[in-house]
Amino acid sequence: MLNNYLVSAFFVLSMLVLPLAQADIKSYEFAQPEMAERFVDLTTVLRCPKCQNQNLADSDSIIAKDLRSQVQTLINSGQTDRQITDFMVQRYGEVILYDPPFNKGTLVLWLAPFGMLLIGLWALWFFGRKSHDQGAMLTPSEQQRLAQLLADNQAPNKD
Amino acid sequence: MTTTSKRLLMLSPMLIAFALGLFLYEGIGKDLTINESSLIGQPLPQFIGQTLSSPSTAVTQADMLGEPALVNVWATWCPTCRAEHEFLNAIAEQDKVRIFGVNYHDQRDAAQQWLQELGNPYVFSVFDPKGSLGIELGVVGAPETYLIDAQGVVVDKLTGELNERTWPPLRDQYLQLLEAKN
Numbered sequence: 280m281l282n283n284y285l286v287s288a289f290f291v292l293s294m295l296v297l298p299l300a301q302a303d304i305k306s307y308e309f310a311q312p313e314m315a316e317r318f319v320d321l322t323t324v325l326r327c328p329k330c331q332n333q334n335l336a337d338s339d340s341i342i343a344k345d346l347r348s349q350v351q352t353l354i355n356s357g358q359t360d361r362q363i364t365d366f367m368v369q370r371y372g373e374v375i376l377y378d379p380p381f382n383k384g385t386l387v388l389w390l391a392p393f394g395m396l397l398i399g400l401w402a403l404w405f406f407g408r409k410s411h412d413q414g415a416m417l418t419p420s421e422q423q424r425l426a427q428l429l430a431d432n433q434a435p436n437k438d
Numbered sequence: 439m440t441t442t443s444k445r446l447l448m449l450s451p452m453l454i455a456f457a458l459g460l461f462l463y464e465g466i467g468k469d470l471t472i473n474e475s476s477l478i479g480q481p482l483p484q485f486i487g488q489t490l491s492s493p494s495t496a497v498t499q500a501d502m503l504g505e506p507a508l509v510n511v512w513a514t515w516c517p518t519c520r521a522e523h524e525f526l527n528a529i530a531e532q533d534k535v536r537i538f539g540v541n542y543h544d545q546r547d548a549a550q551q552w553l554q555e556l557g558n559p560y561v562f563s564v565f566d567p568k569g570s571l572g573i574e575l576g577v578v579g580a581p582e583t584y585l586i587d588a589q590g591v592v593v594d595k596l597t598g599e600l601n602e603r604t605w606p607p608l609r610d611q612y613l614q615l616l617e618a619k620n
C-alpha cells in the first residue's frame with residue numbers, strides 16, 4: 280500500500296522535474312524553427328569531450344556549454360550539419376562523434392559484433408551436430424547389445 | 439572427443455566471461471577525458487586576443503613564434519593549475535623555457551592577482567574568458583599544455599598536471615626542437 284503511494288509520488292515528482300531538464304534548450308535562439316531542430320539533433324550526436332558517456336545536450340560541463348553555443352553560432356551562420364561535425368572532428372578528433380565512421384581505427388568496433396555472431400552460429404552448429412552424431416555412432420552390434428541390456432533391465436521390473 | 443577437452447569446451451563460456459570481466463575491471467576509474475588532439479602536426483590556429491595584463495594590448499598566434507615554447511591553458515578556478523604552477527615557475531626560471539598562457543574561462547582581476555601572489559611564469563597570457571580560443575585549440579579542460587616548435591606547429595599535448603613525472607617526455611622533445619632550431 281505504502282509502495283503504491285511512493286510509486287505515484289515518484290511519477291508526480293518526475294513530471295515536475297522533466298520539463299526543467301529540457302529547459303536549457305529553450306535558451307538558444309534561432310532564426311528559423313528548423314535550425315532549432317538541427318541544434319537538438321546535433322547536440323545529441325556529438326559527444327561531450329570532457330565526459331564521454333554524455334552528449335553535448337546532456338552535459339553541464341564548461342566545455343559542453345561552450346560547444347553548444349558554438350553549434351548554435353555555426354547553425355545561425357548558415358553552416359550545414361556536415362560542416363559543423365567536421366569543425367568538431369578537426370578540433371577534438373573522431374571520438375566526438377557518437378556514430379563513428381568506418382576506418383582503420385574503428386575496425387574492431389564495427390566488426391566485433393559480427394565476429395561474435397559468427398562465434399555464436401558456429402557454437403550452435405558445433406553442439407547441435409554433436410548430439411546427432413552420438414546416436415549414429417553405435418555400430419549394429421552395439422545397438423544389438425543395447426537392446427539386450429534394455430530388455431534385461433525390463434525383465435526384473437515385471438516381477 | 440575426450441572427456442577433458444569436452445569439459446574445457448563447456449568451461450569456455452565461463453573463461454570468456456572471466457576474461458571480459460578482467461578487461462572491464464581494468465577500465466574502472468579510468469579518466470574518461472578525450473585525450474586525442476587533432477591539432478598535433480598542425481600550426482596553431484589563427485586568433486587575435488587581449489593579453490591578461492592589459493585589455494588594450496592585442497596578441498595573435500604570430501607573437502608565440504620564433505622559438506619552441508609551451509602554451510599552457512590555466513584558470514584560477516582549477517585546482518590542478520595551482521598544483522602545477524610552482525613547477526611552471528621553476529622551468530621558466532631555471533630552464534628558461536618559454537611559456538605562453540591561455541587564461542581560460544576566468545576573471546581578469548582574479549587571474550592577475552593569482553599571478554602576483556604565485557609568480558608569473560608566462561611571457562604573456564591570452565585572456566580567453568569565453569573559451570573561444572580554447573575551442574580553436576581543442577581544449578577540453580584546464581590544465582592543458584601544448585608544445586609548439588619555432589614555426590608554431592603543435593608537436594605534442596599534455597592533458598593534466600605538468601610535474602616532475604609528466605615533464606621529461608615533453609622536455610626531451612623541447613630540447614630536440616631547440617637543437618634543431620640552433
